Structure formats: C-alpha cells, structure tokens
Amino acid sequence: MDKIGETTLLIDLAALEHNYRFLKTKLAAQTKFLAVVKAFAYGNDMVVIAKKMQALGTDYFAVAYVKEGILLREAGITAPILILHPQPVNFSETIEHCLEPSLYSPKILHSFLKVAEEKNQTDYPVHIKFNTGLNRLGFLKNDIDFIADKLKNTKALKVASIFSHLAASEDLSEKAFSQKQIAGFNNISNKLKQKLGYSPFRHILNTSGILNYPEAQFEMVRSGIGLYGYGNDKIFEEQLKPVASLKTIISQIHEIAPNESVGYNRAFTSKNYRRTATLPLGHADGIGRQYGNKRGHVNINGKSAPIIGNVCMDMIMIDVTGIDCEEGDEVLIFGPNKSAEDFAASANTISYEILTAISPRVKRVVTNL
Known part of the structure; x- marks a missing residue:
C-alpha cells in the first residue's frame, strides 16, 4: 500500500482468513463456528470483519449489545446473531431485526417472553446462558426446572443453544477448574435438554478453550481474540497473524x-x-x-x-x-x-x-x- 500520511489502523483480511482456517483445524468437521465481532470487532471494523467472515462461511456471529446487532443487519449480514448481553429496553428491536438474545436470568426470561408473546412470535430462537463459575452472567443449575417449565408453557420461544463461559481457559495452572466447569456444563445442558424434549446445540469454548480443551467443543465454539491474531499463549500466537x-x-x-x-x-x-x-x-x-x-x-x-x-x-x-x-x-x-x-x-x-x-x-x- 502507499505510505501512510496520518495515524492509521491497517486491517488485514488475509490474516483474518488465516486465523479462521487455523482455528477450524482444531475442530471436528460438524462443529459450528461463532465469530465474536463485538466492540467493533475488537477495535477493527465490525462490518468489514463480519462481511469477510460471512463470506468464509461462519455459522454464527455474537455481539454484546442489540445496537451492534442492528448495525450488522443494516450492513447486510444475514447469518444468525447472538446478543450476549441484551437489555429489556431493546427487546422489541431485537425481534424486529431478527436478533437472538442470551437469556441469563429469570427477569430477562420473563421480559423477553412477554415481548415475544405480544408480538405473536412462534419458536423465536433464544440462547440460555448458565453460570458455571465465571460469576458474571447466567442462570444457576437450580434454575433448570424453572426454565423448562416456563418454556414448555409457551409457543413463543424455542432454545437454539445452551451455553456458558470458561473463567480461565488460557491458564493451564487452572486446568482442574476449567475441567470442572466443562463437566458441570455438560451435566446442566443434558438435564435441560431432557426436560425440554429436544436438543439445542451447546457451546462453552472461547479461543483459549478451542486451543486447550478441544475435546469440549460440543456442537459449537466461539472465537473472538483468536480471529484477530492472539491466542493468549506464545505457542499459539506463533501460528496466528495479527489482523x-x-x-x-x-x-x-x-x-x-x-x-x-x-x-x-x-x-x-x-x-x-x-x-x-x-x-x-x-x-x-x-x-x-x-x-x-x-x-x-x-x-x-x-x-x-x-x-x-x-x-x-x-x-x-x-x-x-x-x-x-x-x-x-x-x-x-x-x-x-x-x-x-x-x-x-x-x-x-x-x-x-x-x-x-x-x-x-x-x-x-x-x-x-
């Protein structure tokens, strides 16, 4: 490219594709891939990154907030978009733009169900998040019966996925804790699947989880920082390219x-x-x-x-x-x-x-x- 004349952030889409293909080598052929493009695609350009990832065939996208999801829809992104931290004030817009919320608490479940029923939705896709040790967002294990009862008594919602988040997947000194989280998530998701009577796909691995715990990839994985060239470990970063x-x-x-x-x-x-x-x-x-x-x-x-x-x-x-x-x-x-x-x-x-x-x-x- 020509010499820059001002402060410039260069975004290398060839590096992005390289990182995506490298991460895919760690997965089974049938495992879905979710690209995390929140925070303007980790400071890059959310629309540019999402369009490239959609062209490469990513199965899902994730953003933090509904506003981000709307920007992607308006830019022509058609793949499913998971909203990781939705707020009730945005639930009508969520449905209007075909965005899929993470439901992480009784209040959020009640609120979204109310809006979905008011809008006469049927089987609207939602994602149930469980807290398995990060203690940030998520239902607890003892909420399984509540969730199942609530969802079995409505036609408005259907669970697309069950997921959780590892707290220390990059730190192998915390391997026992991560494995405990994975085992707990497996137990929770199996119980909820049984009570729902169908099988949503499941995901718990982030970038470091993909690299360190590939045996726990379930039906989908999520990658954010890895797509942008960082693996939280020098061994892996040598195989990734900064975008x-x-x-x-x-x-x-x-x-x-x-x-x-x-x-x-x-x-x-x-x-x-x-x-x-x-x-x-x-x-x-x-x-x-x-x-x-x-x-x-x-x-x-x-x-x-x-x-x-x-x-x-x-x-x-x-x-x-x-x-x-x-x-x-x-x-x-x-x-x-x-x-x-x-x-x-x-x-x-x-x-x-x-x-x-x-x-x-x-x-x-x-x-x-």
Whole structure:
C-alpha cells in the first residue's frame, strides 16, 4: 500500500482468513463456528470483519449489545446473531431485526417472553446462558426446572443453544477448574435438554478453550481474540497473524538540551542532550496515559523508541536519540512485527484492551480484500 500520511489502523483480511482456517483445524468437521465481532470487532471494523467472515462461511456471529446487532443487519449480514448481553429496553428491536438474545436470568426470561408473546412470535430462537463459575452472567443449575417449565408453557420461544463461559481457559495452572466447569456444563445442558424434549446445540469454548480443551467443543465454539491474531499463549500466537496494525508518522523532531523537560507536568527531564519526536496520536486515540514515562515503546525503522513524558490527548513524544529518522517517517505502534500483546504488557494490561481502545477517529484502511 502507499505510505501512510496520518495515524492509521491497517486491517488485514488475509490474516483474518488465516486465523479462521487455523482455528477450524482444531475442530471436528460438524462443529459450528461463532465469530465474536463485538466492540467493533475488537477495535477493527465490525462490518468489514463480519462481511469477510460471512463470506468464509461462519455459522454464527455474537455481539454484546442489540445496537451492534442492528448495525450488522443494516450492513447486510444475514447469518444468525447472538446478543450476549441484551437489555429489556431493546427487546422489541431485537425481534424486529431478527436478533437472538442470551437469556441469563429469570427477569430477562420473563421480559423477553412477554415481548415475544405480544408480538405473536412462534419458536423465536433464544440462547440460555448458565453460570458455571465465571460469576458474571447466567442462570444457576437450580434454575433448570424453572426454565423448562416456563418454556414448555409457551409457543413463543424455542432454545437454539445452551451455553456458558470458561473463567480461565488460557491458564493451564487452572486446568482442574476449567475441567470442572466443562463437566458441570455438560451435566446442566443434558438435564435441560431432557426436560425440554429436544436438543439445542451447546457451546462453552472461547479461543483459549478451542486451543486447550478441544475435546469440549460440543456442537459449537466461539472465537473472538483468536480471529484477530492472539491466542493468549506464545505457542499459539506463533501460528496466528495479527489482523490490526497501528501506524503513525513523525510530526516534528526536537533537539533537547540537558535539564529541559518534555510534555505536561514536566514528567520527563533530560539529563543530557536527547532527540525527541512528536507523534499525532494520544489518549483520545486509545494510547492511554499508562503507556507514558518509558513504559510503552514504538518502532521506527526497525528500532525501538520509548514513549517519554505523559501521553497527551492528541500527541505522544518519544526518544529517538541514536535512531536514523526524520519528520514524516512511519512509526509502528503494534502489528505483525510488534505484538499488541507485548505493547499492552508494558503497561500491565492485555491485548484486548489496547485493540478495543483504538478510537473511531483513527483512519481505518482495509488490505487484502
């Protein structure tokens, strides 16, 4: 592609396809695949990613909120869309746009059933979520009879899937806990299937679950971070390709004398002569203040340069002393040659956070269409 002239997030669809096909090698041929595209497809472009995944043949999509599902429908996505965290205020829109809600509590089940019956629905697909140890959302095991009785007394709803979420699938030191969750989910789902009198498909594995517990894939798996090139483990990340690359340029270079300060609050003071560069991105673009004061590093012409001083709203300053560079040169924040996971780790956080934090004002460019 042409040289960038501003802060740009490059979205590589060839990398996305590679990651999808790699994850599919871990699955049985008949196992369904759900692509998680919430949070603007982990900070990329939700519509672009979903269209590519639909073309590749993914079976399902998942988003967090109804608003996200509506955006996909309006963009022409026709595959089933699971809403992971729906709210009652949006239930009418959920049905209007043929979105499939996760029902995770008695209140949510009551509320959605009421709306579905008012709209004269028959066998509207819903997904029953159970809490097996994450303690975030979900029914409990002792809710099985309540759920079955409620659903057997209505024609408005039909369970498309039963699912849960692993709490520590990426951490093999917690293997016993994960296996306990899987066994508990198997028991719960079998009991609910028996009481319903039919067999919804089941899913509990996320990306790390697919890679570490493929024996528990049931009838479907879900992948979010893996599709975008991160496997929560160096072994797997070597086989995945980052989809997003964040690049910017050098706006200005300064020669800093000893005892001169850089940035707000004089957070950096030079002990000797230094050369600094100012970049056009900051915490309003997703590079939080936690990356300042030499915690975060960027790459220029193959060299690593620390972020110095406090990150500003629209700018960061870096130390380029000893680096051959000039104004207008490209700067890599993260991408294939500098992992977002490594960049995030410098500030004691994770790839999910830096990826999803990239502001909508950052230009998106799609490559390898």
